[in-house]
């Protein structure tokens with residue numbers, strides 16, 4: 001499901017990214033690539049989303065978050 | 081690999097992701113004054129400095145931050161070109177030790193490039209505070225490069241870094257080879273074979289990988305050298321691999337790199353399962369500050385507080401400065417009488433220097449406070465959030481969220497604001513962002529507002545000044561809409577926002593003060609040079625011909641002003657002094673105030689003279705004109721440099737004159753009709 005629908009506070013694993021080559025590559029280079037585990041920090045609906053990658057926080061604009069597909073991780077926060 | 085001769089200057093480049101502390105380390109190494117701020121994209125130009133250590137001279141280059149060597153935007157291309165083309169003797173890869181995995185991605189590209197590398201794990205103070213542990217030996221072994229721990233903030237590890245730079249200077253390093261798996265390795269090998277005999281400073285493996293990754297610039301370079309075969313081999317291998325395995329090769333290559341980094345970091349870094357509460361302070365603040373409903377009101381409130389403080393606090397000091405100039409002019413006129421100085425000298429000192437430059441300098445406290453508050457916003461980490469919060473609104477206007485950073489910087493000065501657009505990767509978004517920036521009210525306009533509102537709007541000074549700032553933003557927004565709608569090359573979808581949000585940090589008082597002082601001293605320097613020169617010219621024009629009365633209609637200044645003044649009749653200020661002020665204000669907007677000071681015989685007299693010439697309405701219209709008409713010379717220069725086009729520069733100048741004039745006329749006419 002797209003990142004836009006994810007609840008804050010939960011963890012997700014990135015499954016795939018949609019969009020142009022340049023767009024995808026840029027995200028990869030910033031650390032958002034398939035397999036990586038993200039935590040949604042803030043998401044107020046259709047607006048932009050803040051995700052946490054380890055200790056980094058990345059703000060994704062409206063159009064962006066919808067192109068990142070994730071699956072929920074059934075792991076409680078803090079436990080790996 | 082080059083070896084370094086004795087006594088040669090060793091060039092050291094600082095490279096790394098944005099906001100990892102490169103400029104901080106640069107300052108620590110060289111004693112320099114590179115601009116530091118807690119948001120990604122502070123440095124957009126390379127900056128050089130130097131230091132000496134053990135009789136060896138070093139030249140250090142601070143580079144803009146970048147996530148990769150791909151080079152999406154101008155700042156990233158500056159970093160990439162320096163690393164790839166200039167080939168510094170040593171590259172210090174500055175990384176944020178609290179975010180190693182993500183940070184090391186760039187390092188893998190640097191390793192493949194085959195440069196002399198040092199890995200600097202910066203921000204080690206934070207890492208240690210969180211009780212993390214790093215096994216340096218293991219990382220050094222795994223990567224094959226020396227590792228140094230530093231804290232730019234606490235100034236630790238800098239000597240060790242210098243030491244390591246000397247040791248690494250001419251050494252041929254044994255590099256780590258990233259293993260991409262048998263299939264991709266085979267493809268790399270096949271492309272490499274076609275590159276036999278190529279004349280390039282880079283390892284063939286690096287070139288082969290770049291061909292497979294589809295790096296346009298490297299491919300062009302290889303084609304230029306006549307190695308089209310290699311490029312074709314790359315295309316062939318790519319499609320073969322993609323058909324056989326059904327993956328995207330570029331993706332696969334990047335994932336392999338991350339895989340390797342991950343295994344290295346897992347083996348050598350221990351981080352306690354993160355202290356939830358502590359870390360999330362920043363997140364909690366973000367849930368409020370970037371909230372859909374609260375984000376924008378909070379921002380507006382912050383701006384309002386900024387401008388309120390700027391002149392209420394600034395006003396507290398104004399009396400002292402006033403008293404100082406009073407004392408100074410009394411002293412100097414007494415002294416001039418004593419030595420029987422010719423009258424033109426006393427006129428020069430009292431009208432030109434004290435009247436002209438003094439009437440601008442009196443606003444130094446306000447400007448310092450504005451800079452102090454803007455520096456605080458930068459250092460606390462709010463800038464990136466502002467871009468994020470405004471993203472949706474900016475999109476509606478036709479601009480990317482990133483442009484908002486240049487708008488905030490514009491409140492300080494439009495020159496660095498225009499330069500900050502280098503981080504915007506889409507050329508059309510960047511151009512539009514540049515074109516609207518001159519309407520953002522910079523600190524040089526502040527003296528104009530303070531002069532007029534202090535005399536004519538004493539009751540609601542804050543509101544009037546705030547309305548001018550708002551008007552500037554409004555004109556910028558409407559212009560953006562208009563340009564987007566009418567200029568074909570600016571059309572098209574806006575690039576989406578992806579931006580790292582650094583953790584909020586409580587800035588050190590000293591840091592913010594240094595930051596503020598750097599900018600304020602620029603203002604003082606401007607007062608001593610450009611403003612001073614402008615005022616001398618005006619004083620001169622007001623004094624000649626000698627037969628005419630000083631600053632009278634018959635003086636050269638009067639004649640020049642009278643020639644221009646009639647056009648300003650519809651705007652409500654058709655007298656020659658205003659025309660002269662606006663004319664010379666093109667050089668720097670503070671000169672508008674300086675002109676009145678010079679022509680009306682000093683700052684002390686302005687309070688009595690201004691109301692004779694201006695009503696509240698015409699003063700407002702005059703302030704609007706000063707705000708909008710023509711960017712100052714320095715801004716025009718930077719617009720030309722950044723757009724690299726006379727056409728756009730001229731467009732910006734003419735459009736702003738027109739916008740300023742029409743808005744001023746509109747306000748005056750509607751105002752006279754209503755009042």
Ligand SMILES: Nc1nc2c(ncn2[C@@H]2O[C@H](COP(=O)(O)OP(=O)(O)OP(=O)(O)O)[C@@H](O)[C@H]2O)c(=O)[nH]1
Nearest residue numbers: 099100101102103104117121122123145203231232
């Ligand atoms: N705690 C801590 N903060 C640091 C350290 N080094 C830098 N900082 C802070 O990190 C922020 C970014 O520092 P800069 O030196 O501007 O980073 P940069 O890498 O030059 O950033 P760009 O020019 O945007 O790429 C600033 O707020 C610094 O004060 C460090 O070792 N420890």
Ligand SMILES: [Mg+2]
Nearest residue numbers: 102103122123
């Ligand atoms: Mg920097």
